[in-house]
Amino acid sequence: MLNVLEYLQKCSAGGLLPWAAQLEAVERLGLSHAAVEEFALANGLLPARYQRNRNMISVAEQLQLFRSRIAVIGCGGLGGYIIEELARLGVGQIVAVDPDKFEEHNLNRQLLSTPANLGRAKVAAALDRVNEVNPAVKLIPVRTFFRAANGRELLQGVTVAVDALDSIACRLELAETCAGMDIPMVHGAIGGWYGHVATQLPGDTTVQSIYRNWVQGEGIEKDLGNPAFTPAVVASLQVAEVCKIVLGRGELLRRRKLSIDLLDMEMHEISYHAPAEVIHFPTREIEHERAAG
Amino acid sequence: MIWKPMNITVKLFATFRNGRFKVARQEHPQGTSCRTIMLGLGLSEDEIGVVLVNGRHVPLDQVLHDGDTLALFPLVGGG
DSSP states (O other), X not given: OOOHHXXXXXXXXXXXXXXXXXXXXXXXXXXXHHXXXXXXXXXXXXXXXXXXXXXXXXXXXXXXXXXXXXXXXXXXXXXXXXXXXXXXXXXXXXXXXXXXXXXXXXXXXXXXXXXXXXXXXXXXXXXXXXXXXXXXXXXXXXXXXXXXXXXHHHTTTOSEEEEOOSOHHHHHHHHHHHHHHTOOEEEEEEETXXXXXXXXXXXXXHHHHHTTTOOSSOOTHHHHOOOSHHHHHHHHHHHHHHXXXXXXXXXXXXXEEEXXXXXXXXXXXXXXXXGGGXXXXXXXXXXXXXXXX | OOOOOEEEEXXXXXXXXXXXXXXXXXXXXXXOXXXXXXXXXXXXXXXXXXXXXXXXXXXXXXXXXXXXXXXXXXXXXXX
Protein backbone atom coordinates (compact mmCIF):
# COMPACT_ATOMS: atom_id res chain seq x y z
CA MET A 1 0.00 0.00 0.00
CA LEU A 2 1.44 3.25 -1.14
CA ASN A 3 1.74 5.96 1.50
CA VAL A 4 -0.61 8.77 0.44
CA LEU A 5 1.61 11.62 1.56
CA GLU A 6 4.70 10.11 -0.05
CA TYR A 7 2.77 9.64 -3.24
CA LEU A 8 1.42 13.20 -3.30
CA GLN A 9 4.84 14.65 -2.46
CA LYS A 10 6.47 12.58 -5.18
CA CYS A 11 4.00 13.95 -7.72
CA SER A 12 4.36 17.57 -6.61
CA ALA A 13 6.79 20.13 -7.93
CA GLY A 14 7.49 23.42 -6.18
CA GLY A 15 4.73 22.71 -3.64
CA LEU A 16 2.11 22.34 -6.37
CA LEU A 17 0.11 19.17 -6.80
CA PRO A 18 -1.01 18.71 -10.42
CA TRP A 19 -4.59 17.74 -11.21
CA ALA A 20 -3.47 14.55 -12.96
CA ALA A 21 -1.82 13.39 -9.72
CA GLN A 22 -4.94 14.24 -7.69
CA LEU A 23 -7.00 12.24 -10.14
CA GLU A 24 -4.59 9.31 -9.99
CA ALA A 25 -4.65 9.38 -6.18
CA VAL A 26 -8.44 9.18 -6.29
CA GLU A 27 -8.38 6.26 -8.74
CA ARG A 28 -5.43 4.27 -7.36
CA LEU A 29 -5.96 4.86 -3.65
CA GLY A 30 -9.75 4.81 -3.63
CA LEU A 31 -10.00 8.22 -1.94
CA SER A 32 -12.52 10.96 -2.63
CA HIS A 33 -11.42 14.16 -4.36
CA ALA A 34 -12.26 16.03 -1.15
CA ALA A 35 -10.08 13.70 0.95
CA VAL A 36 -7.11 14.09 -1.41
CA GLU A 37 -7.47 17.86 -1.44
CA GLU A 38 -7.72 18.17 2.33
CA PHE A 39 -4.79 15.78 2.83
CA ALA A 40 -2.65 17.74 0.37
CA LEU A 41 -3.50 21.14 1.89
CA ALA A 42 -3.00 19.88 5.45
CA ASN A 43 0.48 18.78 4.42
CA GLY A 44 1.46 22.05 2.78
CA LEU A 45 0.80 20.98 -0.81
CA LEU A 46 -1.30 23.30 -2.94
CA PRO A 47 -3.48 21.69 -5.63
CA ALA A 48 -2.14 23.31 -8.80
CA ARG A 49 -5.59 24.57 -9.73
CA TYR A 50 -5.16 27.19 -6.98
CA GLN A 51 -1.68 28.32 -8.06
CA ARG A 52 -2.90 31.76 -9.13
CA ASN A 53 -4.32 32.22 -5.61
CA ARG A 54 -0.95 31.52 -4.09
CA ASN A 55 0.34 35.06 -3.61
CA MET A 56 -2.88 36.25 -2.03
CA ILE A 57 -4.16 33.11 -0.29
CA SER A 58 -1.62 30.94 1.55
CA VAL A 59 -1.83 27.13 1.65
CA ALA A 60 -3.03 27.35 5.27
CA GLU A 61 -5.74 29.81 4.20
CA GLN A 62 -6.70 27.60 1.26
CA LEU A 63 -7.21 24.84 3.86
CA GLN A 64 -9.39 27.21 5.92
CA LEU A 65 -11.53 27.82 2.85
CA PHE A 66 -11.71 24.09 2.19
CA ARG A 67 -12.86 23.45 5.76
CA SER A 68 -15.63 26.03 5.56
CA ARG A 69 -19.28 25.36 4.82
CA ILE A 70 -21.12 28.16 3.04
CA ALA A 71 -24.89 28.30 2.64
CA VAL A 72 -26.14 29.95 -0.54
CA ILE A 73 -29.82 30.81 -0.08
CA GLY A 74 -31.28 31.16 -3.56
CA CYS A 75 -29.79 29.69 -6.75
CA GLY A 76 -31.05 32.23 -9.30
CA GLY A 77 -29.33 35.39 -10.58
CA LEU A 78 -27.05 36.02 -7.62
CA GLY A 79 -26.87 32.41 -6.42
CA GLY A 80 -25.63 30.96 -9.72
CA TYR A 81 -22.59 33.25 -9.81
CA ILE A 82 -21.98 32.89 -6.07
CA ILE A 83 -21.91 29.07 -6.30
CA GLU A 84 -19.58 29.19 -9.33
CA GLU A 85 -17.14 31.52 -7.58
CA LEU A 86 -17.21 29.64 -4.26
CA ALA A 87 -16.46 26.37 -6.07
CA ARG A 88 -13.53 27.90 -7.94
CA LEU A 89 -12.31 29.59 -4.76
CA GLY A 90 -12.11 26.14 -3.14
CA VAL A 91 -14.73 26.36 -0.42
CA GLY A 92 -15.14 22.75 0.81
CA GLN A 93 -18.90 22.59 1.27
CA ILE A 94 -21.72 24.57 -0.27
CA VAL A 95 -25.30 24.19 0.92
CA ALA A 96 -27.47 25.33 -2.01
CA VAL A 97 -31.10 26.12 -1.16
CA ASP A 98 -33.79 26.88 -3.74
CA PRO A 99 -37.27 25.48 -4.41
CA ASP A 100 -37.50 26.43 -8.10
CA LYS A 101 -36.98 24.93 -11.54
CA PHE A 102 -35.39 26.85 -14.42
CA GLU A 103 -37.75 28.77 -16.65
CA GLU A 104 -37.13 30.52 -19.94
CA HIS A 105 -37.08 34.02 -18.41
CA ASN A 106 -34.05 32.95 -16.31
CA LEU A 107 -31.83 32.52 -19.39
CA ASN A 108 -30.85 36.20 -19.71
CA ARG A 109 -28.83 36.14 -16.48
CA GLN A 110 -28.86 32.99 -14.38
CA LEU A 111 -25.49 31.33 -14.82
CA LEU A 112 -26.73 27.81 -14.16
CA SER A 113 -29.62 28.07 -16.63
CA THR A 114 -29.37 26.70 -20.18
CA PRO A 115 -32.01 25.75 -22.73
CA ALA A 116 -31.28 22.11 -21.88
CA ASN A 117 -31.88 22.82 -18.18
CA LEU A 118 -35.38 24.28 -18.55
CA GLY A 119 -37.75 22.53 -16.16
CA ARG A 120 -34.88 21.18 -14.11
CA ALA A 121 -34.41 21.96 -10.39
CA LYS A 122 -31.92 24.80 -9.89
CA VAL A 123 -30.18 22.97 -7.05
CA ALA A 124 -29.71 19.88 -9.27
CA ALA A 125 -28.06 22.05 -11.95
CA ALA A 126 -25.87 23.58 -9.23
CA LEU A 127 -24.73 20.12 -8.14
CA ASP A 128 -23.78 19.12 -11.70
CA ARG A 129 -21.94 22.38 -12.32
CA VAL A 130 -19.88 22.19 -9.13
CA ASN A 131 -18.97 18.55 -9.75
CA GLU A 132 -17.80 19.56 -13.20
CA VAL A 133 -15.86 22.68 -12.13
CA ASN A 134 -14.24 21.45 -8.91
CA PRO A 135 -14.90 17.83 -7.88
CA ALA A 136 -13.22 18.39 -4.48
CA VAL A 137 -16.10 20.67 -3.48
CA LYS A 138 -19.17 19.05 -1.96
CA LEU A 139 -22.43 20.73 -2.88
CA ILE A 140 -25.44 19.80 -0.76
CA PRO A 141 -28.59 20.52 -2.82
CA VAL A 142 -31.69 21.37 -0.79
CA ARG A 143 -34.79 21.88 -2.89
CA THR A 144 -36.94 23.95 -0.59
CA PHE A 145 -37.96 27.50 0.38
CA PHE A 146 -35.88 29.12 3.09
CA ARG A 147 -38.15 30.19 5.94
CA ALA A 148 -37.68 30.85 9.64
CA ALA A 149 -39.33 27.46 10.32
CA ASN A 150 -36.64 25.39 8.53
CA GLY A 151 -33.80 27.94 8.78
CA ARG A 152 -31.98 26.47 11.76
CA GLU A 153 -31.89 23.06 10.13
CA LEU A 154 -30.62 24.45 6.80
CA LEU A 155 -27.88 26.52 8.45
CA GLN A 156 -26.58 23.77 10.74
CA GLY A 157 -22.77 23.89 10.86
CA VAL A 158 -22.58 26.76 8.38
CA THR A 159 -19.63 29.19 8.49
CA VAL A 160 -21.28 32.00 6.50
CA ALA A 161 -24.75 32.38 4.95
CA VAL A 162 -25.03 34.20 1.63
CA ASP A 163 -28.30 35.95 0.86
CA ALA A 164 -29.20 35.37 -2.79
CA LEU A 165 -32.95 35.46 -2.17
CA ASP A 166 -35.47 37.43 -4.19
CA SER A 167 -37.92 38.18 -1.40
CA ILE A 168 -37.48 40.82 1.29
CA ALA A 169 -39.68 38.88 3.73
CA CYS A 170 -37.46 35.76 3.37
CA ARG A 171 -34.32 37.90 3.73
CA LEU A 172 -35.53 39.24 7.04
CA GLU A 173 -36.21 35.66 8.16
CA LEU A 174 -32.70 34.67 7.06
CA ALA A 175 -31.24 37.62 8.98
CA GLU A 176 -33.12 36.60 12.12
CA THR A 177 -32.09 32.95 11.78
CA CYS A 178 -28.44 33.95 11.31
CA ALA A 179 -28.62 36.25 14.33
CA GLY A 180 -30.08 33.44 16.45
CA MET A 181 -27.33 31.04 15.37
CA ASP A 182 -24.43 33.55 15.48
CA ILE A 183 -23.75 33.05 11.76
CA PRO A 184 -22.33 35.92 9.66
CA MET A 185 -24.53 36.84 6.70
CA VAL A 186 -23.56 38.50 3.44
CA HIS A 187 -26.58 40.33 2.07
CA GLY A 188 -27.00 41.23 -1.59
CA ALA A 189 -29.96 42.51 -3.58
CA ILE A 190 -30.44 43.62 -7.16
CA GLY A 191 -32.96 45.31 -9.43
CA GLY A 192 -32.29 46.47 -13.00
CA TRP A 193 -29.07 48.52 -13.17
CA TYR A 194 -28.91 48.72 -9.40
CA GLY A 195 -27.89 46.63 -6.44
CA HIS A 196 -26.37 46.68 -3.00
CA VAL A 197 -24.22 44.59 -0.69
CA ALA A 198 -23.73 44.56 3.08
CA THR A 199 -22.18 42.18 5.59
CA GLN A 200 -23.77 41.45 8.94
CA LEU A 201 -21.85 39.83 11.76
CA PRO A 202 -23.56 38.29 14.81
CA GLY A 203 -25.02 41.08 16.94
CA ASP A 204 -25.45 43.48 14.00
CA THR A 205 -28.88 44.38 12.65
CA THR A 206 -27.84 45.94 9.34
CA VAL A 207 -30.19 43.92 7.14
CA GLN A 208 -33.15 44.78 9.38
CA SER A 209 -32.09 48.44 9.19
CA ILE A 210 -31.78 48.32 5.39
CA TYR A 211 -35.42 47.23 5.13
CA ARG A 212 -36.76 49.29 8.04
CA ASN A 213 -39.12 51.22 5.75
CA TRP A 214 -40.37 48.05 4.10
CA VAL A 215 -43.90 46.91 4.79
CA GLN A 216 -44.70 44.49 1.99
CA GLY A 217 -44.10 43.74 -1.67
CA GLU A 218 -41.07 43.92 -3.93
CA GLY A 219 -38.60 46.66 -4.82
CA ILE A 220 -37.62 48.18 -8.18
CA GLU A 221 -36.83 44.69 -9.54
CA LYS A 222 -40.56 44.09 -9.92
CA ASP A 223 -40.75 46.55 -12.82
CA LEU A 224 -37.15 46.52 -14.07
CA GLY A 225 -36.33 42.81 -13.96
CA ASN A 226 -32.59 42.06 -13.98
CA PRO A 227 -30.03 42.03 -16.82
CA ALA A 228 -27.00 39.75 -17.34
CA PHE A 229 -24.40 41.90 -15.58
CA THR A 230 -25.96 43.20 -12.36
CA PRO A 231 -26.15 39.79 -10.62
CA ALA A 232 -22.54 39.05 -11.61
CA VAL A 233 -21.29 42.32 -10.07
CA VAL A 234 -23.18 41.98 -6.79
CA ALA A 235 -22.50 38.22 -6.49
CA SER A 236 -18.75 38.82 -6.90
CA LEU A 237 -18.74 41.46 -4.18
CA GLN A 238 -20.62 39.03 -1.91
CA VAL A 239 -18.08 36.23 -2.52
CA ALA A 240 -15.19 38.59 -1.76
CA GLU A 241 -16.87 39.31 1.58
CA VAL A 242 -17.35 35.56 2.26
CA CYS A 243 -13.66 34.93 1.51
CA LYS A 244 -12.62 37.69 3.93
CA ILE A 245 -14.93 36.46 6.71
CA VAL A 246 -13.55 32.90 6.41
CA LEU A 247 -9.94 34.12 6.38
CA GLY A 248 -10.41 36.95 8.89
CA ARG A 249 -8.78 39.40 6.54
CA GLY A 250 -9.37 42.88 5.16
CA GLU A 251 -12.12 45.34 5.91
CA LEU A 252 -15.68 44.02 5.72
CA LEU A 253 -18.73 45.93 4.52
CA ARG A 254 -19.88 45.88 8.12
CA ARG A 255 -22.49 48.40 9.30
CA ARG A 256 -22.36 49.95 5.85
CA LYS A 257 -24.08 49.20 2.61
CA LEU A 258 -22.44 49.60 -0.76
CA SER A 259 -25.07 50.83 -3.17
CA ILE A 260 -24.28 50.28 -6.84
CA ASP A 261 -25.67 52.15 -9.85
CA LEU A 262 -24.40 50.63 -13.09
CA LEU A 263 -26.38 53.06 -15.27
CA ASP A 264 -24.67 56.21 -13.99
CA MET A 265 -21.65 54.12 -12.85
CA GLU A 266 -21.75 55.37 -9.28
CA MET A 267 -21.15 53.62 -6.00
CA HIS A 268 -22.38 55.06 -2.72
CA GLU A 269 -21.64 53.91 0.76
CA ILE A 270 -24.51 54.24 3.22
CA SER A 271 -23.55 54.05 6.86
CA TYR A 272 -25.48 51.90 9.30
CA HIS A 273 -23.08 52.75 12.09
CA ALA A 274 -24.07 53.85 15.57
CA PRO A 275 -27.39 51.99 15.73
CA ALA A 276 -28.28 53.92 18.91
CA GLU A 277 -28.53 57.07 16.80
CA VAL A 278 -30.94 55.55 14.30
CA ILE A 279 -34.41 56.92 14.89
CA HIS A 280 -36.77 53.98 14.78
CA PHE A 281 -39.83 54.19 12.72
CA PRO A 282 -42.29 51.49 13.72
CA THR A 283 -45.29 53.77 13.42
CA ARG A 284 -47.36 51.54 11.20
CA GLU A 285 -49.43 48.76 12.65
CA ILE A 286 -47.83 46.08 10.52
CA GLU A 287 -44.44 47.04 11.94
CA HIS A 288 -45.78 46.56 15.43
CA GLU A 289 -47.15 43.18 14.47
CA ARG A 290 -43.83 42.16 13.00
CA ALA A 291 -41.92 43.37 16.07
CA ALA A 292 -44.33 41.48 18.31
CA GLY A 293 -43.57 38.36 16.28
CA MET B 1 -40.51 88.35 11.94
CA ILE B 2 -40.23 87.85 8.22
CA TRP B 3 -41.30 84.41 7.00
CA LYS B 4 -38.35 82.81 5.31
CA PRO B 5 -38.45 79.57 3.26
CA MET B 6 -35.91 76.80 3.92
CA ASN B 7 -33.32 75.81 1.38
CA ILE B 8 -33.23 72.02 1.03
CA THR B 9 -30.87 70.05 -1.20
CA VAL B 10 -32.65 66.97 -2.55
CA LYS B 11 -30.55 64.10 -3.91
CA LEU B 12 -32.20 61.27 -5.78
CA PHE B 13 -30.71 57.87 -6.56
CA ALA B 14 -31.26 55.01 -9.01
CA THR B 15 -34.75 54.92 -10.58
CA PHE B 16 -35.88 58.00 -8.61
CA ARG B 17 -33.80 60.04 -11.07
CA ASN B 18 -35.90 58.97 -14.05
CA GLY B 19 -37.78 62.01 -15.33
CA ARG B 20 -36.62 64.00 -12.30
CA PHE B 21 -33.07 64.99 -11.35
CA LYS B 22 -29.92 63.80 -9.57
CA VAL B 23 -29.66 66.79 -7.28
CA ALA B 24 -31.75 69.94 -6.87
CA ARG B 25 -31.96 72.86 -4.48
CA GLN B 26 -35.52 73.47 -3.44
CA GLU B 27 -37.29 76.03 -1.28
CA HIS B 28 -39.87 74.73 1.18
CA PRO B 29 -41.88 76.32 3.97
CA GLN B 30 -40.65 75.92 7.55
CA GLY B 31 -41.87 72.68 9.08
CA THR B 32 -41.79 70.68 5.82
CA SER B 33 -41.21 66.94 6.39
CA CYS B 34 -39.35 64.41 4.25
CA ARG B 35 -42.71 62.84 3.41
CA THR B 36 -44.08 66.09 1.95
CA ILE B 37 -41.08 66.42 -0.35
CA MET B 38 -41.32 62.73 -1.31
CA LEU B 39 -45.01 63.10 -2.20
CA GLY B 40 -44.25 66.32 -4.10
CA LEU B 41 -41.87 64.30 -6.28
CA GLY B 42 -44.66 61.86 -7.16
CA LEU B 43 -43.11 59.06 -5.08
CA SER B 44 -45.03 56.77 -2.77
CA GLU B 45 -43.94 55.41 0.57
CA ASP B 46 -43.79 51.79 -0.56
CA GLU B 47 -41.11 52.68 -3.14
CA ILE B 48 -38.75 54.11 -0.52
CA GLY B 49 -35.69 52.14 0.58
CA VAL B 50 -33.49 54.68 2.34
CA VAL B 51 -34.19 58.17 3.68
CA LEU B 52 -31.14 60.15 4.77
CA VAL B 53 -30.94 63.67 6.11
CA ASN B 54 -27.37 64.94 6.21
CA GLY B 55 -26.21 61.31 5.92
CA ARG B 56 -28.28 60.02 8.86
CA HIS B 57 -31.20 57.61 8.61
CA VAL B 58 -34.46 59.29 9.51
CA PRO B 59 -38.18 58.49 9.43
CA LEU B 60 -40.21 60.03 6.61
CA ASP B 61 -42.01 62.20 9.15
CA GLN B 62 -38.74 63.92 10.07
CA VAL B 63 -39.10 67.70 9.82
CA LEU B 64 -36.35 69.36 7.81
CA HIS B 65 -34.30 72.41 8.70
CA ASP B 66 -32.81 75.12 6.55
CA GLY B 67 -29.69 73.86 4.78
CA ASP B 68 -30.50 70.14 5.16
CA THR B 69 -29.67 67.61 2.46
CA LEU B 70 -32.33 64.94 1.89
CA ALA B 71 -31.31 61.78 0.01
CA LEU B 72 -33.84 59.21 -1.23
CA PHE B 73 -33.00 55.71 -2.50
CA PRO B 74 -35.57 53.24 -3.86
CA LEU B 75 -36.23 49.80 -2.39
CA VAL B 76 -34.14 47.04 -4.01
CA GLY B 77 -34.92 43.42 -3.19
CA GLY B 78 -34.28 41.13 -6.17
CA GLY B 79 -31.85 38.26 -6.44
